[in-house]
Amino acid sequence: MKAILQNNFGSVEELYLGEAPIPTISEDEVLVKVRATALNRADLLQRKGLYPPPPGESEIIGLEMSGEVSAIGAKVEEWEVGDQVFALLAGGGYAEYVKVHKRMLMKIPESMGFEEAAAVAEAFLTAWQAMVWLAGIQTGETILIHAGASGVGTAAIQIAKAKGAKVVVTASKGKHELCKNLGADHCIDYRAENFAEEILHFNKRGADVLIDFMGASYFENNIKALAMDGRMVMLGFLGGTKIESLDMGPVLFKRLKIMGSTLRARSLDYKARLTNDFVKHGLPLLATGVIKPVIDSVFDWRDVKQAQTYMEGNKNKGKVILRIGE
Ligand SMILES: NC(=O)c1ccc[n+]([C@@H]2O[C@H](COP(=O)([O-])OP(=O)(O)OC[C@H]3O[C@@H](n4cnc5c(N)ncnc54)[C@H](OP(=O)(O)O)[C@@H]3O)[C@@H](O)[C@H]2O)c1
Numbered sequence: 011m012k013a014i015l016q017n018n019f020g021s022v023e024e025l026y027l028g029e030a031p032i033p034t035i036s037e038d039e040v041l042v043k044v045r046a047t048a049l050n051r052a053d054l055l056q057r058k059g060l061y062p063p064p065p066g067e068s069e070i071i072g073l074e075m076s077g078e079v080s081a082i083g084a085k086v087e088e089w090e091v092g093d094q095v096f097a098l099l100a101g102g103g104y105a106e107y108v109k110v111h112k113r114m115l116m117k118i119p120e121s122m123g124f125e126e127a128a129a130v131a132e133a134f135l136t137a138w139q140a141m142v143w144l145a146g147i148q149t150g151e152t153i154l155i156h157a158g159a160s161g162v163g164t165a166a167i168q169i170a171k172a173k174g175a176k177v178v179v180t181a182s183k184g185k186h187e188l189c190k191n192l193g194a195d196h197c198i199d200y201r202a203e204n205f206a207e208e209i210l211h212f213n214k215r216g217a218d219v220l221i222d223f224m225g226a227s228y229f230e231n232n233i234k235a236l237a238m239d240g241r242m243v244m245l246g247f248l249g250g251t252k253i254e255s256l257d258m259g260p261v262l263f264k265r266l267k268i269m270g271s272t273l274r275a276r277s278l279d280y281k282a283r284l285t286n287d288f289v290k291h292g293l294p295l296l297a298t299g300v301i302k303p304v305i306d307s308v309f310d311w312r313d314v315k316q317a318q319t320y321m322e323g324n325k326n327k328g329k330v331i332l333r334i335g336e
Pocket of ligand 1: 049050157158159162163185223245272324326329
């Protein structure tokens with residue numbers, strides 16, 4: 011099969027369209043002919059050698075895909091050849107074929123095409139896990155979502171609104187309109203405004219839940235922004251991991267819960283249970299258009315270098331899709 015491969019770790023110039031073996035499926039796995047995949051920040055790190063795949067997983071980049079079932083293992087009864095599916099992957103999405111465990115697949119709703127479906131899994135499962143499973147958001151709570159126009163951010167805004175929460179986001183100014191259209195109640199331009207002060211203007215108690223992707227650069231202000239009994243879920247470190255000095259007093263006095271998580275390295279059972287929960291409670295909202303993936307742009311996979319450079323420049327609002335073809 012054809013796949014996007016790389017010569018060495020490094021810049022986008024290392025990427026090329028090459029040949030790789032078609033994955034061999036086990037009795038519980040399904041072979042999917044990939045029609046579209048979506049970019050994630052982690053792809054850029056993996057390309058640079060900073061985010062290796064978990065042991066035993068494909069070395070090919072790509073954490074999600076949509077496509078058609080092309081073969082099934084001997085113990086697969088839930089899926090048939092020709093079914094249109096999408097899934098979260100531990101790797102291998104930038105390829106013509108990928109193998110997926112039967113419990114990880116989701117059926118594409120009739121209202122959605124392959125490109126839209128490819129934009130769902132990573133953003134919505136990450137946001138679902140963070141807000142529903144970890145933070146336990148409640149109706150009427152205020153949720154502060156950093157990088158509101160990121161793939162995960164756009165999913166988080168919609169899930170929070172669907173749960174009846176109030177949403178405040180940080181994003182560059184040019185991305186505010188998109189966040190408002192998705193339901194954000196207030197947008198903060200983090201370059202011009204102090205988000206901790208702004209959230210206290212919005213709601214005197216601060217954020218009940220905070221979804222963070224920045225880490226060190228925002229940590230102290232995040233602690234200030236959180237309300238009593240606030241919960242913060244840390245999902246990324248775009249602003250680094252080391253803090254030189256910190257007053258951690260408020261963690262105690264405000265009875266804060268600070269959590270971190272990654273999805274990729276979780277066990278199959280955990281990811282399958284998360285997928286199943288999303289299929290039950292999130293997929294109906296997607297199928298009826300209550301929540302929807304936000305697609306910034308669609309690139310042909312031969313233009314993968316341009317697509318990754320575009321994301322690296324923080325230009326995208328929502329997801330960047332790669333159309334996989336002959
Ligand atoms: N832990 C997990 O399970 C998990 C899973 C998926 C993704 N993630 C993480 O979630 C984050 C978002 O991923 P994504 O694929 O949705 O990203 P994305 O669509 O590329 O969006 C990232 C956005 O973050 C903002 N940003 C970048 N650097 C920044 C900085 N230093 N300070 C403030 N804002 C910055 C930019 O928007 P502005 O122009 O508005 O600044 C950028 O567009 C990444 O950190 C990723 O690693 C974690």
